[in-house]
Amino acid sequence: MQVNQDLLSQKTWRVIDQSVVGLHVNALQSFGMDDTLCASVGAGVSPATARSWVHHKTVVLGIQDTKLPFLKDGLKHLEEKGYRYIVRNSGGLAVVLDEGVLNLSLILAETEKGIDINRGYDAMLALVEEMFADYNVNIEAKEIVGSYCPGSYDLSIGGKKFAGISQRRLRRGVAVQIYLCVNGSGSERAELIKTFYHLGKRKSETKFEYPEINPEVMASLSELIRQPLTIEDVMLRFLQVLKRRSEQLYAGTLTEEELPIFQGYHQRVMDRNDKIFSEFS
Template sequence: MINGRSNPGKYTEMSQLPQQMGLFEHVHRKAAEHNNSERVGETDKPAASGDMLIPFAFEETLCRDVGAGLVLPSIHLWSHQGGVALGLRDSKLPCAGVAMLRLEEQGIRTAVRHSGGAAVPLDEGVINISLILPKSRGKLDFHDDFRLLASLITEAVAVSHPLAAANVEAGEITHSYCPGDFDLAIGGRKFCGIAQRRQSHAYFVHAFVVISGSGQERGELIRRFYEEAACGQEGLSYPDVRPETLAGLGELGGPATTEVFTAAILQVLANRGIQVKPAAVLEEETGYTLDYEDIRVLEAARVLRERYA
């Protein structure tokens, strides 16, 4: 325990990942990172759509295929050029539609996601990580999977910034956006949140990790959204966001670019002895292919929009 909070690194043995996993990447990198990246054109394909629901629809489809045994358990790394993903309860606030329209007018895409949690900003300085896994018979404690993903993220920070990783703590950060039991923070400032989505035969555990840019500015964006969505009505249930509780890893002494962090995630998987097969390799070896433009993904996005909008 550190300052009364848990260190996620101690949970590394509580859940195990499969020895082989597929890898799907849809990471939009900033121009400065492109200039310094040796992986440009290889696995850092930008998001193909400005539709905020496409990444979630992609994972919904991939999760069904993992559950059906059509593809290996997988990891999905992605980012978005600029948007806010809302929780279902957020969308029911009295003036949520007006507040969402205000964001759209600023060029900030919006969507209501189907995994747990509340509103979060997703831009090119935020890396989203999802573990898509088949359900194990008799498995009941989903907290093990939260701990597993928390430990992977902490180990990835440690690859380039071990001192920052040593100070990562897991536990709810009050007054952050999308607060939860498995928030990850350094010095009481949150940089990551974790949620999950379960299907009949598979599930995914998802984390957003704020890497570069200002956590406080992102917090202010979400605070203003709630202020507008509530229309001044009292007694409503939504996060009381205080921007000073939020930060990017680069502000906390950790990795400051998405390139460094995503490379570290893959290194951590390799260190654990996990063989990662990129999407192109999966297609060559098994014929399996799935991307944002796939008709099944587009249909899943339509269904999600109708169900949760």
């Protein structure tokens, strides 16, 4: 896939690994982090950055989800199942995060010609294909009808979705994000969101068409390849690809310049969530 060479192959990749510490913080921090990195990488003050993150049981909602006519009932169900919930600052619909879901973000600077949206998606697809090249599986990128947060770049094996890709663009920075269901039950995660929509929508007619979820079309990678995979296994594969694709790979954190930017973006997403959910408290 030659078209992706210049996006995955960077002179330097900085890696911010939050696959462990993320379990102890609210997922809102992750969206503040990616916005911060978009701003700093887009401004050219930081190199291309790859970030990994895992969060404790959280359902990340899209803006359209907050317009469900009986949202309060759907949120109550999530709480009863032990999930917290947030609204992200980018598009898409509800997705499930937990200890078996690895999120990866590639943050790149827009070039003079810009990064076409499909090139961003294709670069992430190429990354995942390279990460699992030793398995004899065909990873397809197409919408899986019946999945949660369906999109044209759902990643699937044998018609069962295990990952979804999204993008966030801010201040000449591009964050290409993916959630990878590494282990656990994909259908159980889908069942949670199916019930959320059932309770939140009921029989109401809505302007927006919410997905009719079929839990049978979702699975984890471990289920699909029929081998146990851990977050650590997949992280190693991720780092190995980035090492092959760069002259320099190093572990980093936010710089002194990025920290105050993060505080601003994090506060912004917190304020937005407080405003959205204030009527349900």
